[in-house]
Amino acid sequence: MKQSVLSRRQFLQLSAGVTVTSALAACVAPAAPAADSGDAGMETTTIDVWAYPRTENDGDIVYGPLNEGFHAAHPDIMVQVEVQPWGGRREKLYAAAAAGEAPDIWDATTDTVPAYITKGVILGLDDLLTADDLADYHAAEIDAASLDGVLYMPLIEAEVNGIAYNGGLLSELGYDPATASFQTWDELYALGERAAEQNWYLESLSTFSWGGFLVTVHEAGGQVYTDDRTDSNFLEQPVIDALTRWVKEFQEGWVPLEYAIGSVDEQGGLPDYWLSLEQVTARREDAACVQDVEANPDLEYVIGHARSMDSSITAVSGIVSGQGWAITSQSDAVDAAVTWVKYMIMPEQVGTRANLAGTTPVGNKSKEVWNPAPCTAEYVNRFGPLLFAGVDTNTLWQESKVVAGPQFQAAVLGQATVEEALETIKTEIDALLLEQYG
Amino acid sequence: MAVAGSSQRASSQFLKRLRSSLPWYPFIIINALVFVLFNLVPWFSMFRYSVLKTDLLSTREFVGLDHFVRMLTDAKLHKAMLNTAWFTLMYIPLLVVASLGVAILVNRPLRGMKAFRAIYFLPNITSVAVLALIFRRFLSPRPDGPLNFLIGLVGIPPQKWLIDVYQAMPSIVGISLWEAFGYFMVIWLAGLQAIPNELYDAAKVDGADGWRLHRYVTIPLLRPTAAFIIVIATIGALQVFGSIFILTGGGPVNATTTVVYQIYNEAFNFGRFGYASALSILFFLIILIIALIQSRYLRFGDDVY
Known part of the structure; x- marks a missing residue:
């Protein structure tokens, strides 16, 4: 009988050795990223950024080109962008902050921010950003990113919520999609009754x-x-x-x-009844006119109008909700983090990012760099001015x-x-x- | 001299034993470290936080036993406890019967049984998130929803399932059973296969056959397995969370809010980590008491032969 190459004892010793080595390797802090060869001798500061995906590979598609430009301008700052899943983002930052492991910069959404401001996770930026840095923003965009007059997270994109209709279904219900408008609740209810007769949903x-x-x-x-x-x-x-x-x-x-x-x-x-053409109207965001039609080419996407209960009330389209860069109070590289945020909120970077990520930029000048589909531009122009922010959105x-x-x-x-x-x-x-x- | 020699011998034997057992220690140490870091430390932290009003980030105020007093008047907690008890009472008997029944069926020496065992085990290794998403479609309240269509074939009108205050929890029980019964089937199978054939032969000689073989041989000899399954499944049932988190969010109207879901809500949605820790202690004690009672009355750990 052929002798085994390894005895049981040797096998155990080898396994134990491998296990201990792996455990030790896992516990050792990761090595700092190597500086570029051209920066030899330069002291670099590393900042960690947590972002959330907009494309199938934000690391390469969005942050690769943006950080290349930043690094050329600021070779002494290394940026590590960690693109994390959307799910559980609140809990993950909460746990990281409680453990003292929060990143330097967090890609914050307007809805999750108030709680983190109250708990002191995020730094107020009024003393760190100048009026020039924020010159391109609308007042509502600053308002949406502020609490009690203090700016916490300059926005980089804002979801422009508005109303869309399925033109095909409108035609079948006897409306002319080009001229039909349902700007009061009574008009909407009338549409709901007609849709129900056809076993379609009005909205969700x-x-x-x-x-x-x-x-x-x-x-x-x-x-x-x-x-x-x-x-x-x-x-x-x-x-x-x-x-x-x-x-x-x-x-x-x-x-x-x-x-x-x-x-x-x-x-x-x-089920998505809007995309399966069983729902007449829906509240959609920015580029949905492109994405929805890509998902179902039979969808005749009609851009609607802002609505109010009756004509005596000013119509609103939706909330100023969006993403912005927040600097966490646990950051030990605040200066570097501020430098990065200042670079990223420059109008040309905001516009470029929107092009790369397929989102809608905030500000005015940034939109000059932005190349949206014509229907997205029309959607944003129609609904953008009717968004609201304020105490309701940050309480x-x-x-x-x-x-x-x-x-x-x-x-x-x-x-x-x-x-x-x-x-x-x-x-x-x-x-x-x-x-x-x- | 003799004493010194004996001490030297003992010492060399000790060193020999230590050398021979040395390869095992890394395995033990790693597991012990993981246990201490991820179980024991959080467990002790839970006690510490239970007497603090804290969101873990900005506030930390000593409140003594206030959180435990608050539990007496917390209507949401009382509802969650009733829901948890209701879930467990429905789930455990059905789980025990279903998994045992299937285990007996797939324990037969017939062709293809291994395939059946694997198929029944599959839901257990499927992510609860995936299962929940599939069941959300399956339990659609629309008249043409898959389950409503099936029951319509036998003349039962469409049901609202997860949307109905009274049907939501039984629906969650059904989904949880689907997910777990394969795992418990495997444990039953192990128990069944440990019963010596001689006992069946002897029972047959005594005139037992069919159902009576199971009644007088299989079931009594499965008592330790049953005890294990009931204790483990009860602990699991009391901690149900994943399917509820994904499928119903505790609704409709809090009809599926369980204690663990309520703990999550208090901690992550309201930032009340101190109160959530106190709830966890209460819940730990409840589970401990139930498990101890079950172990005592089911004689968990006793031999049957």
């Missing part, structure tokens, strides 16, 4: 879409939070009108019932979503009246306001 609403609810309240001419954040207006008529509209749409079967429940952060696994965003969602469900599923649901929300939200803002 999610009970965890806090942004969607805020837009409905603002369409009704109201505001959820008082300007000083000491009280909420859940029992005021515009908020009642907003939830009543949602209840009506669910109970009439104008919106897909399955969207009534689901994850706080996503609605994965649900208790996540908490409002979690408190209101189940009560919205109770109302739309007939477990509670609109007033009962709103009263329950108000009790809980007012307690949170007291806890957070005194």
Whole structure:
């Protein structure tokens, strides 16, 4: 019988050696990236950036070209961009910050930021950025990235929310897609009735879409939070009108019932009735006129108009929601981080990034560099000026979503009246306001 | 002299034993380190945070037992506890019966049984996220949804499943069963295959056959396996989270909000890590007590032969 090459003992020793070596290697801190050969002798500062994907490979497609330009201008700063998945981004930053491991710069979304500002995770940038750095921004864009007058995360892109229609379905319902407009709720309801007769959905609403609810309240001419954040207006008529509209749409079967429940952060696994041409209208973003038609060439994408409850109220299109660069308070390279942020918010970089990432830039000059599809440009021009920001968009965003969602469900599923649901929300939200803002 | 010699012998034996066991220590140390870092340290931190009002980032205020007192009046927690109990009470009996039934079927010495075992085990190695997404489509409340279509064939009207306050939790139970029963089937199989054939032969000689063989031989001899399965499955059921997080978000109207989901909510949506830690301690104690009672009455760990 042939003798085994390794004895059992030798095998064990070898395995143990490999395991220990691997464990040690895993525990050793990664080596700092090597400086370019031309920079020999130059002291470099490394900054870590957490970003979230817009393309299939943001590292190469978006940040490769941008950082190449930055590195040429600032060879003493090395930038490590870590493109992370969208899912669980709040929890991951929270855990990293609690462990003292937050990155220097975080690609923050406007909806997650208020909580991090309150908890001191993000630095106020008023003293670090000059008026010249921010010259290209609109007031609403600064407002959306600020809390109590302090700027925290200069935006690089803003999702322009607006209303789109399926022109094919409109034609079949007897409307002329070129001229039809549904700018009041009554006009929308009339469209919903006709769509239901054909077994089509009017639109889709999610009970965890806090942004969607805020837009409905603002369409009704109201505001959820008082300007000083000491009280909420859940029992005021515009908020009642907003939830009543949602209840009506669910109970009439104008919106897909399955969207009534689901994850706080996503609605994965649900059918997209808009793309399957069973839904007449939808709230879409910027380049959807290109992406949706690519996804279903039979979709006749018609850009709609901003809406309000009735013609006496100023129409709104949506919330100024977007992405911006926030510098975390744990950064030990604030100067380098500020240098990078200043470079990235220069209008030409904002425009270039939007081209590379397929997003919509903020600002004016940046749009001169931007090359959107004509329909995207039309969409942004039509809806952009009608976006809103302010106290509603930066007060208790996540908490409002979690408190209101189940009560919205109770109302739309007939477990509670609109007033009962709103009263329950108000009790809980007012307690949170007291806890957070005194 | 004799004492010195004996001490030298003992010392050399000790060194010999140490040398011979040396290769094992790295394996033990690595596991021990992982356990300490990822289990023990967070476990002790949980106790520390439970008496603090903290969001882990900006605030840290000592509140003593306030969090435990608050639990007495926390209506959301009470609802979550009832939901968790309801889930467990539905899940455990169905899981035990279904996995045992399938294990008995696939334990037969017939062709293709290995393939069946593999197929039944597949949902267990499928990501809960993927399963949840598939089931979300399958349980569509539309009349033409897959499950509504199937029950329509036998004349049952369309149901709302996950959208209905009363049907949501049973639907989650069904999905959890689908995911887990293959794993427990394998444990039952191990138990079944450990029963000596001689016992069946002896029972046959005594006149037992068919169902009576299972009644008087299989089931009594599976008691240790059953005890293990019930204890482990109960602990798992009490901690249900993944499918609820993805499928219902605790809804509709908090009908599927379980204790673990509530802990997650308090920690990550409201930033109340102190209260979430206190809830975790309470929940740990509840699970511990249930597991101890089960172990005692199911005589977990006793031999049957």
